[in-house]
Amino acid sequence: MTDSLATVQTIDDLRLAVREARLAGKKIGCVPTMGALHDGHISLVEAARRETDFVVVTIFVNPTQFGPNEDLAKYPRPLEADLDKCRAAGVDLVFNPDVESVYPSGDATFVEVPGLSEVLEGAHRPGHFRGVTTIVLKLFNMVLPDVAFFGQKDYQQQLLIRHLVDDLNVAVEIRTCPTIREPDGLAMSSRNAYLSPEERQTALALSQALKIAEQSLCDERQSPVEARVRMIEHLTSIPGLVLDYATVADAYSLKELDEASGEMVALIAARVGTTRLIDNLPISLRLPV
Ligand code: AMP
Numbered sequence: 001m002t003d004s005l006a007t008v009q010t011i012d013d014l015r016l017a018v019r020e021a022r023l024a025g026k027k028i029g030c031v032p033t034m035g036a037l038h039d040g041h042i043s044l045v046e047a048a049r050r051e052t053d054f055v056v057v058t059i060f061v062n063p064t065q066f067g068p069n070e071d072l073a074k075y076p077r078p079l080e081a082d083l084d085k086c087r088a089a090g091v092d093l094v095f096n097p098d099v100e101s102v103y104p105s106g107d108a109t110f111v112e113v114p115g116l117s118e119v120l121e122g123a124h125r126p127g128h129f130r131g132v133t134t135i136v137l138k139l140f141n142m143v144l145p146d147v148a149f150f151g152q153k154d155y156q157q158q159l160l161i162r163h164l165v166d167d168l169n170v171a172v173e174i175r176t177c178p179t180i181r182e183p184d185g186l187a188m189s190s191r192n193a194y195l196s197p198e199e200r201q202t203a204l205a206l207s208q209a210l211k212i213a214e215q216s217l218c219d220e221r222q223s224p225v226e227a228r229v230r231m232i233e234h235l236t237s238i239p240g241l242v243l244d245y246a247t248v249a250d251a252y253s254l255k256e257l258d259e260a261s262g263e264m265v266a267l268i269a270a271r272v273g274t275t276r277l278i279d280n281l282p283i284s285l286r287l288p289v
Helices: 011-023 039-051 079-089 128-143 155-167 190-194 197-219 224-236
Strands: 006-008 028-033 054-059 093-095 147-151 173-177 241-250 263-272 275-284
Touching: 006 011, 011 028, 011 054, 011 093, 011 128, 028 039, 028 128, 039 054, 039 079, 039 147, 039 173, 054 079, 054 128, 079 093, 128 155, 147 155, 155 173, 155 263, 190 275, 197 224, 197 241, 197 263, 197 275, 224 241, 224 263
Parallel strands: 006 093, 028 054, 028 147, 054 093, 147 173
Antiparallel strands: 241 263, 263 275
């Protein structure tokens, strides 16, 4: 483990540090985050450490991906604790810029991936993915990593980033790492900190519903239509949970499926109190040979 964590706030200092690492022959890994780090984030750092020689974690609560009525102001920003976690995880460099250096006045350019960004999360959070793809491309241009690491937890996001990188020929390899869960199944999320103990119990319904879909599709060989109905039945039976969507979709196009295909993903978004949670489970059908 290394304890030589450096932190930089400006793009110039970031570039200098990364250039130095590259000149030393190091392969650069990047883990973009909004901070409030948990074991899900740290699993991305560990993947980055396995595959690259110089791990940059970016911590930036990106205003352009929050809607006007979302939680930008109250989003947790425990910087000191985050730096301790980065140090313990062997991160080499933390980049935590301020909003003005990322979006200086007059900044006007966005990138968007039409189609895929308009369904599911995109339909419920207009403009969200435009903010995500723009900040990720900006961070790629600032850090210039060889490899960047994202979580399967934000399934639609990692698909969109893969599209962005392919479509614009960005010279970075994208890795998607499995969702890290609490022992009881709850997907780790910085937003879990908002949940009261009672809400935290209610939130278990998301991972339970995903397991129900998996059982329906894989063990009982039911159709995605039936799996969807069973997820929705479970989720709507839970007091205190308001469902945004629960669906079974093609793992690549995210088109809702009526008939089973080889690579699927069950996706859920729901609100528990004032906290909006998302979760998903990729489901591969072991087709008979
Ligand atoms: P965020 O700080 O929420 O923007 O997340 C930063 C990165 O961590 C994204 O690539 C997320 O998909 C990933 N991430 C968040 N939660 C988890 C989790 N429970 N397991 C794995 N990756 C995660």
